[in-house]
Amino acid sequence: MYTFPNKLRNLAFVFMAVGFIGLVYGFITTPNTVEEAKAIAAANHGEGHGTSHESSDTHSTPDAETATASDEAHAEDNHTTVDHGESHDAEHDLHVYHQLKNKPWAALYVAAFFFFMISLGVLAFYAIQRAAQAGWSPVLYRVMEGITAYLLPGGIIVIVILALSGMHLNHLFIWMDPEVVAHDKLIAGKTGFLNVPFFLTRAVIFLSGWSLYRYFSRKFSLAQDLADDISNHKKNFRISAGFLVFYIVTESIMSWDWIMSIDPHWFSTLFGWYVFASMFVSGITAIALITIYLKSKGYLEFVNDSHIHDLGKFMFGISVFWTYLWFSQFMLIWYSNIPEEVTYFITRIEDYNLPFFGMLVMNFIFPLLILMNSDYKRINYFIVMAGIVIILGHYMDVFNMIMPSAVGDQWFIGAAEIGGFLFFLGLFIFIVFKEMTKAPLLAKGDPYMGESERFHY
């Protein structure tokens, strides 16, 4: 049995405390008036100010269809003003004020979603192992089950944030604002799907479905340890196959709801896949990092180089898969250059140049080069190094998905962003390692355990 070391527990608490302070600081320092916002924006973004003036000039026509992503946050003010030339500065300042108000919320949401996404990705990976009756991975089942323990608490936090948006405590989702919808034909046409009650109902149904699978699969997995026959294993196989069907549909809708709808004018048909690739690779990386950590502490003695090698192959392969989807989405939109689509990438390339292309280096070029060599995938040091970069890179990925529409060019990685990351990292570590103390780290009843222990490359 695994015991939760006090050192790690304290570290988790320190992360949570520091993260909490960072988040509180982020919320306190949001401007309360437009003047304060002006001062903050001027101090933070000397040059950013000038460029955003220019871009808002081009779309101050009251045409909702061509509104850019960053325009949406102040769509509500857009229509009350007639003389754009004179009121432009005031309007822009109000816009910045709204963006800065959104910033700590967005930071909280990005981090909450990111760590939730890791556990959901691991759950999908786990279900695939179960449904495929994989022979190599049963030694890692308990690590995966530990990580998926974060699914329910993490998911509840995300849904609470969504519900708070629905109660207008923040303006992450502008389609939740009836004032905006009233003046926006495009969003008005989507209200059948994008309305707060249905949105939250969907979220609750999705999370319940995933959590139910997680609950039963864990239950059968523990029962299998003590059983004489393999009926639990078979049940697990069946519910895993069923879950995967449910998952791929709900994950896709979840990605439209929770991320794509922040930009309600924009759409991409492969967005669900793209988010899936991101969560899958972060989840596999989390499995590898936690496995290597536990091994270094003397646990998981039955996990050998070949298991790490396989996880490394997955990290490499899914990183390439993620890039493939990222590029597929980017190139088609870039080439066709349709205004309502291409705004998405224009805001990201103009205002988010470093995080946008930096994430490509972190998520593709670095893992590609470092994990290409077969021998390196068997060396823990390389896996850890690549893993940390991949995890941070996919945090940036989620950051790039959410921030541009939430805060426009007023982004920076400050107290709220780092605080949010640390807070949820602490919570994640606490819940995951707590869960792993509850059962032996070897799922000894699994019929494939022998094969998995003997597994070699």
Added chain:
Amino acid sequence: MSDKVVHALYDDDDVLLSAVKMIRSEKHHIEEVYTPFPVHGLDKAMGLEETRIAIMAFIYGCIGLCVAVAMMNFIMIEDWPQDIGGKPSFSYLENMPAFVPIMFEMTVFFAAHLMVITFYMRSKLWPFKKAENPNPLTTDDKFLVEIGIHDNEKELEKLLKKSGAIDVSIIEKPE
């Protein structure tokens, strides 16, 4: 060196694998093993050097990438610039996303084809080459181990019989 060799036939890949380990532990040098299909772990059991084809694959891929960049730069930017979808071909970098699929395909094409050609050359395989296979049974379901003889016929024969060979024969190699 001697041109006399002993051929031991086996009818099971697991028996073959353990026999190879046994022969090597007795310090005999295995010239070659002929099998009807790839036997997992045989290269390690025979103590063969690890393949370096992965390094060549990487180099070939890099060559393919460079060829694609040079090719698209010549075709689309220098020789005959066109304005496709409102994106005039003035600079390679600005039009690069459109060339990525080609860069990718050329990388794969070069890596794959040159790797196969390298493999054939290293294995001394080319069209109309006469098969070196000493026993046609190895193209069916038998495995053959070839060991050079250095005045140790009796000892070898005993060892091979013990290792589970179904047939042991001594062959004069026509050189």
